[in-house]
Amino acid sequence: MLYRETGQFKTTYAADQQIFPIRQDRIAIGLLLAVAFLGVPLVADQYWLSAILIPFLIFALATLGLNILTGYAGQLSLGSAAFMAVGAFGAYNFILRLDMPIIPAFLLGGLCAATVGILFGLPSLRIKGFYLAVATLAAQFFVVWGLTKFGWFSNYSSSGVITAQDMEIFGFPIDSPVSKYLLTLTIVSLLALMAKNMVRSNTGRSWMAVRDMDVAAEVIGIPLMKTKLLAFAVSSFYCGVAGALAAYCYLGTVEPDYFTLDLSFKILFMVIVGGVGSILGSFFGAAFIILLPIFLNIVLHPLFGLFGIDISTAIVSNMELMIFGGLIIFFLAVEPHGLARLWQIGKEKLRIWPFPH
Amino acid sequence: MEFFFEVLIGGLLSGVMYSLVALGFVLIYKASGVFNFAQGAMVYFAALTFAGFVDMGAPLPVAFVGAFVSMIVLGILTERVVLRPLVNQPQITLFMATIGLAFFIEGLAQIVWGASTRRIDLGITDEPIPYILDRFNMVVSTFDLIAAVIAGALVAVLAAFFQYTKIGRALRAVADDHQAALSIGIPLQHIWAIIWTVAGFVALVAGMLWGARNGAQFALTFVALKALPVLILGGFTSILGAIVGGLIIGSTEKLAEVYIGPMVGGGIENWFPYVLALFFLLVRPEGLFGEKHIDRV
Numbered sequence: 001m002l003y004r005e006t007g008q009f010k011t012t013y014a015a016d017q018q019i020f021p022i023r024q025d026r027i028a029i030g031l032l033l034a035v036a037f038l039g040v041p042l043v044a045d046q047y048w049l050s051a052i053l054i055p056f057l058i059f060a061l062a063t064l065g066l067n068i069l070t071g072y073a074g075q076l077s078l079g080s081a082a083f084m085a086v087g088a089f090g091a092y093n094f095i096l097r098l099d100m101p102i103i104p105a106f107l108l109g110g111l112c113a114a115t116v117g118i119l120f121g122l123p124s125l126r127i128k129g130f131y132l133a134v135a136t137l138a139a140q141f142f143v144v145w146g147l148t149k150f151g152w153f154s155n156y157s158s159s160g161v162i163t164a165q166d167m168e169i170f171g172f173p174i175d176s177p178v179s180k181y182l183l184t185l186t187i188v189s190l191l192a193l194m195a196k197n198m199v200r201s202n203t204g205r206s207w208m209a210v211r212d213m214d215v216a217a218e219v220i221g222i223p224l225m226k227t228k229l230l231a232f233a234v235s236s237f238y239c240g241v242a243g244a245l246a247a248y249c250y251l252g253t254v255e256p257d258y259f260t261l262d263l264s265f266k267i268l269f270m271v272i273v274g275g276v277g278s279i280l281g282s283f284f285g286a287a288f289i290i291l292l293p294i295f296l297n298i299v300l301h302p303l304f305g306l307f308g309i310d311i312s313t314a315i316v317s318n319m320e321l322m323i324f325g326g327l328i329i330f331f332l333a334v335e336p337h338g339l340a341r342l343w344q345i346g347k348e349k350l351r352i353w354p355f356p357h
Numbered sequence: 358m359e360f361f362f363e364v365l366i367g368g369l370l371s372g373v374m375y376s377l378v379a380l381g382f383v384l385i386y387k388a389s390g391v392f393n394f395a396q397g398a399m400v401y402f403a404a405l406t407f408a409g410f411v412d413m414g415a416p417l418p419v420a421f422v423g424a425f426v427s428m429i430v431l432g433i434l435t436e437r438v439v440l441r442p443l444v445n446q447p448q449i450t451l452f453m454a455t456i457g458l459a460f461f462i463e464g465l466a467q468i469v470w471g472a473s474t475r476r477i478d479l480g481i482t483d484e485p486i487p488y489i490l491d492r493f494n495m496v497v498s499t500f501d502l503i504a505a506v507i508a509g510a511l512v513a514v515l516a517a518f519f520q521y522t523k524i525g526r527a528l529r530a531v532a533d534d535h536q537a538a539l540s541i542g543i544p545l546q547h548i549w550a551i552i553w554t555v556a557g558f559v560a561l562v563a564g565m566l567w568g569a570r571n572g573a574q575f576a577l578t579f580v581a582l583k584a585l586p587v588l589i590l591g592g593f594t595s596i597l598g599a600i601v602g603g604l605i606i607g608s609t610e611k612l613a614e615v616y617i618g619p620m621v622g623g624g625i626e627n628w629f630p631y632v633l634a635l636f637f638l639l640v641r642p643e644g645l646f647g648e649k650h651i652d653r654v
């Protein structure tokens with residue numbers, strides 16, 4: 001039962017194409033899911049659920065969305081937060097005006113975000129790199145402005161704040177942290193599975209071809225327009241659903257100003273730290289960026305207390321900025337493929353253990 | 358009609374400010390191909406440092422030199438710590454690294470100088486020039502005019518520096534082709550340190566002028582983001598483009614705010630430049646004065 005493919009024979013095409021070719025991986029992921037679905041709700045308290053685990057899952061989903069666009073299709077976007085906002089406000093309006101069940105409303109909210117994403121993705125057909133970054137900045141500012149200025153989106157509440165309606169699925173109320181956690185977890189795992197399958201199929205391969213060199217991709221017959229716009233649509237859909245989940249399962253009340261440029265950057269950082277072009281990396285990145293401030297808060301205060309310096313929260317939050325920035329540079333310089341790459345190296349090591357030659 | 362011209366001139370003058378920030382972007386992009394997202398943070402840092410020295414009681418020239426020295430240190434450190442390990446990486450990686458750098462500088466500036474807004478007083482009055490007020494019945498502030506003159510002078514100095522000095526020639530050589538420049542013995546690392554220092558200087562001038570107008574505050578970093586559409590309009594590699602783009606963005610955003618704004622509820626100044634740049638990209642992706650880029654497989 002060593003961790004390697006040798007001895008694990010594949011006799012069917014289905015076996016050859018499975019996501020986790022190594023048995024130990026399958027067992028590990030099964031265990032992880034079992035713990036996440038059954039173990040965590042029993043053990044975790046309210047703080048853990050609503051302050052750490054739910055935001056982690058939601059941001060992992062948004063990161064996944066951006067990773068599809070930036071990591072796989074190679075189109076840099078600084079507007080992820082705007083697409084999240086579209087998803088959140090879309091879902092709110094579908095529930096408010098059409099009295100929809102929540103799951104279809106979330107999905108339709110995501111589709112709204114996808115539409116907006118396609119619209120702002122159109123320039124990507126002519127431009128790339130940081131030119132595109134500026135185009136997505138337009139989305140970022142325009143969407144937040146539109147949601148604030150046009151009261152219709154927020155049902156004419158003051159300053160555009162929306163309050164999530166009560167949720168229920170088939171009569172089960174979703175009001176406790178545990179039920180919200182389970183809802184988020186289900187949606188995120190399904191969408192993650194979908195993403196994994198997308199990137200290892202035809203779709204994902206054409207995205208990667210476009211990323212590596214779009215002219216070459218066009219020459220070998222990949223339709224650029226379709227591929228790029230599909231990447232924008234799928235990415236914005238993921239961000240949109242993440243936004244809807246953020247509004248309904250995490251925050252409860254949310255205003256357009258929550259979805260600022262800073263949030264977009266945060267998601268971009270999650271992508272970079274976790275690993276550009278990696279599904280698993282999106283989860284690592286989200287966990288890292290969510291946990292870092294909490295960790296710093298716990299560590300920095302006693303550390304400075306040791307030297308008799310009392311530091312204010314302002315300094316801690318500024319140090320957080322510096323550490324974030326420093327980490328980004330560090331990761332780009334030392335490990336451009338992020339935490340996911342470290343994980344992979346670990347797996348390679350494990351694969352040849354105990355005989356490294 | 359007078360009102361139109363007043364808005365137009367106000368817009369043009371604020372466009373000068375955008376140009377100043379955009380100039381810093383262009384300098385670095387020309388010399389190293391790095392799209393320096395941290396230019397806005399550098400403007401903020403420079404303004405805060407300058408204001409900080411003034412608040413500590415230093416006279417204006419001393420504060421200016423002090424802030425300039427800290428920008429030099431920042432420039433050299435950036436070259437050492439950020440650019441050198443990332444040599445030969447794709448441009449997009451460098452771009453993301455400068456986003457990290459921007460966060461780092463913003464955090465650093467606020468730890469060193471505090472997050473509160475600091476006033477900068479350059480001793481220039483911000484009042485309408487009486488002559489123009491009487492003659493044409495338009496409000497044009499002395500400060501804006503002086504800012505425009507300073508910006509013009511800065512551009513002239515930079516153009517001369519690029520054209521007539523030995524370092525300037527080296528800079529242009531590096532901008533043209535890194536490897537060719539290296540092979541004829543131009544030290545890349547020095548050139549990069551110099552160019553970041555020059556960009557730091559431009560950031561300092563921009564920071565002082567912006568700061569004198571609005572105070573040295575965190576919002577400066579957002580204003581600096583407006584330099585991005587300016588660059589798109591003007592092209593990434595053209596100093597002239599930065600100036601023209603700045604003027605276009607400044608004037609159109611003010612005109613749009615005044616004439617289109619009321620129809621949709623105002624506040625469009627925040628996104629109008631970006632959307633303008635977006636449409637511009639669709640028509641002319643390389644900008645007004647940029648070099649056309651041809652892809653080869």
